[in-house]
Amino acid sequence: MVSLVLPRLASWKGTVFEGSGRRAASVTERNISCLRSMYWVVMISGFVEPVLYLFSIGIGVGALIGDLRLPDGRLVGYAEFVAPAMLASAAMTGALSETTFNFFGKMKFMRLYEGMLATPIRPIEIALGELAWAMVRGVLYSAAFLVIMVALDLTTAMRALAMLPATVLVGFAFGALGMATSTVIRSWQDFDLIASAQFALFLFSGTFVPPGHYPAPVRWLIEVTPLYRSVDLTRALSLGPVGPRQLVDVLYLLALLAVGLTLAGRRMGKMLCK
Amino acid sequence: MDKLIHAHGLIKRFGDFTAVDGIDVEVRRGEAFGFLGPNGAGKSSTMRMIGCVSPPTGGVLKILGLDPRRDGPKIRARLGVCPQLDNLDIELTVRENLTTYARFFGIPRKVARRRADELLEFVQLAERADSKVEPLSGGMKRRLTIARALVNEPEMVLLDEPTTGLDPQARHLVWERLFRLKQQGVTLVLTTHYMDEAEQLCDRLVVMDGGRIAAEGSPRELIERYSTREVVELRFAAESQEPYAEKLAGLGERLEVLPDRVLLYVDDGDEATAEVQRRSLMPASVLVRRSSLEDVFLHLTGRTLVD
Structure with a gap:
């Protein structure tokens, strides 16, 4: 999926460049070199958060709620219902934290990208490299969370394996969205807005409550948000059944990825190559 | 093809503001060439165009015989850039700053490590190799930035105000290293608003003011002609x-x-x-x-x- 989208984006502005992948990889490599510092503390927090939600709400509050009836009539435990949503939102959080806060800091304050752009690297390649890095992080979170889900018997190992690539797609889509957002951000204060939006998505994307419980107009609004489409995908993979709706989810997330990445590359070019 | 820079009627505008107003510049291989002028003369804008990170608004610009609009990455692969404000990677060590930067050029890791050590020796920072960047003095940071600009063995090094903000002793150390590079045949292009810097380092220079070139020649020629x-x-x-x-x-x-x-x-x-x-x-x-x-x-x- 990535290999379908990326070469076309990398050849943006007409010039096809064979070295694009290599150059984007060297941007990712730079982030790996930083790992020796205290950066891992930041990374741990991204993993802990969804696990805490799973235990406190999925299992804790779930004990008060009891079982939940799915649209197709099946009864599932509340924790089983919440867990795939936590997985999707963890993928979102991981991707966003790397591509908003960290990305903005590197661009505006460390002026890291100015140095990179004096080398053969181009803006779109920086975007790709940073996104790939956000994905490495995201996949680690997702894999760890899936292990917990299987251990708690909230899903099967086979279904967990199917969910992993889905979380990669979710991460890519949100990463591209976050990066595009960062290029229009003016100051650190704007991050409060992002955090609020992110929290609203986290609460209302069918994460804790099936969207069927909301009035119709609210439900429609929820159904076009990216986290809802992500939750819809992971939940279907976790609990079944998988149908044409999941194809819509996948196409939606691919479109978000393509638009976000193109926008980010273009805006970065405008900002840094004045 | 020993003209590394060829600019004719080069223009750079930012909205209504004209930063570079139709300049003609030629730099030959092996030369140390300077842009001398006060702040706001258009030196940095010119340097960014030469460095292929800022597209010209008008005029002709050829770098290493190539067109920056089309061949930016190819040209930048053969340039070294030392920007006016240090943009070293503060999350990496001194050595890592060089090895990581080398990777951006696609230089193999082993070669990158060897070259980093040689360059740290060259800019007299070998004993600080494992230090973070932050605690380095201004002069050390500038020398590291210069070393970083050399990591791809560039044909031409662009230095934007290489000693601005440094104390006299640090400046002399930088000059001495740059002079050594010049002796090794590396083409240097620098901007400065210090006339002593221009006199020390430049074989030939242009005096820039208000986006235009006011005069051109060697420091001696210019002094003879205008003073x-x-x-x-x-x-x-x-x-x-x-x-x-x-x-x-x-x-x-x-x-x-x-x-x-x-x-x-x-x-x-x-x-x-x-x-x-x-x-x-x-x-x-x-x-x-x-x-x-x-x-x-x-x-x-x-x-x-x-x-």
């Missing part, structure tokens, strides 16, 4: 230096009145000083010196370089 052999600087203990200017009329080729002193452009400074005394003017201080690029700039623009 006299010697300058007498007279400071009068008075509110205004103006009234003294009239009394100095006819002395020397030219006279410049600055807020705090009067400059007399003459061939023989001592003789002029004697004449000042004969006219019974009593300056608080007298300094006789050789003409410099500062005087060239003053003559061409009516302003001093560093305000």
